[in-house]
Amino acid sequence: xxxxxxxxxxxxxxxxxxxxxxxxxxxxxxxxxxxxxxxxxxxxxxxxxxxxxxxxxxxxxxxxxxxxxxxxxxxxxxxxxxxxxxxxxxxxxxxxxxxxxxxxxxxxxxxxxxxxxxxxxxxxxxxxxxxxxxxxxxxxxxxxxxxxxxxxxxxxxxxxxxxxxxxxxxxxxxxxxxxxxxxxxxxxxxxxxxxxxxxxxxxxxxxxxxxxxxxxxxxxxxxxxxxxxxxxxx
Amino acid sequence: xxxxxxxxxxxxxxxxxxxxxxxxxxxxxxxxxxxxxxxxxxxxxxxxxxxxxxxxxxxxxxxxxxxxxxxxxxxxxxxxxxx
Numbered sequence: 001x002x003x004x005x006x007x008x009x010x011x012x013x014x015x016x017x018x019x020x021x022x023x024x025x026x027x028x029x030x031x032x033x034x035x036x037x038x039x040x041x042x043x044x045x046x047x048x049x050x051x052x053x054x055x056x057x058x059x060x061x062x063x064x065x066x067x068x069x070x071x072x073x074x075x076x077x078x079x080x081x082x083x084x085x086x087x088x089x090x091x092x093x094x095x096x097x098x099x100x101x102x103x104x105x106x107x108x109x110x111x112x113x114x115x116x117x118x119x120x121x122x123x124x125x126x127x128x129x130x131x132x133x134x135x136x137x138x139x140x141x142x143x144x145x146x147x148x149x150x151x152x153x154x155x156x157x158x159x160x161x162x163x164x165x166x167x168x169x170x171x172x173x174x175x176x177x178x179x180x181x182x183x184x185x186x187x188x189x190x191x192x193x194x195x196x197x198x199x200x201x202x203x204x205x206x207x208x209x210x211x212x213x214x215x216x217x218x219x220x221x222x223x224x225x226x227x228x229x230x231x232x233x234x
Numbered sequence: 235x236x237x238x239x240x241x242x243x244x245x246x247x248x249x250x251x252x253x254x255x256x257x258x259x260x261x262x263x264x265x266x267x268x269x270x271x272x273x274x275x276x277x278x279x280x281x282x283x284x285x286x287x288x289x290x291x292x293x294x295x296x297x298x299x300x301x302x303x304x305x306x307x308x309x310x311x312x313x314x315x316x317x
Contacts, residue, residue, distance in 0.1 A: 063269035067262050097271050097295040 004052045011089035013060035016117040020147035021057040066215045092122035106172035112140045119144040139171040244306040246280040252311040271295035
């Protein structure tokens, strides 16, 4: 199973995540349910260069701060289920709003590829996007695609291949906050990393704790209890 | 900064451009508005008001979003002149 990988698709609503999902997986997708959640995630597979990819279509959200069930499902998947790659799908015609989610994902997980979708629509509107500058600024690969017209797919698949085989590495940019917040992060971050190891970004967790994210703590407890049960039954 | 230019989004008139300076809301609603693009520094256009004046539709980062008076009253900014 060494050549099988999981890829999650995240993005704002109506950015073409599902179009990309369908283009990738053809008619082979089915709907999967995750333990403890009634919200279902679509799931399908694609094969490229001798590798199998399991693609998971997360609910479309503007944010990942668990303001709603959708956001919580998407957030939990990225943080706890840890896909090998998170593909963030952005709408080229409204990048400003879309980059909000991209920056949040970059704080949560390391292996991220940013797909700027609807690139043909944007070009029609006279919007020019320099993906090289964006790649440099974000620290992760940025690829322009059109899911509907299958533009940019070879490039995207090759980048996925190079990332999972370790030929390229992501260094996602981390948002710097004001001095007070940064000081508090430093104070608690080492304690957090002692607790969770490097399974979850300790900086991200520190920020969530400082923000008083009770839903996240509840989720943590739930998963700890579940793990205990599994261990006892084993 | 000219204090007289300061208004809440609720006080804006159709066609006004308002540069957001502060959002006096907390918790989930604040987070939600930030996610939608109501961030300090952003320029919001007043698109139209409903017949009774509430809610009001705003254009923010290329999308139209309607806000109730409860929220739009608590977002302040300054009027920006049309270029």
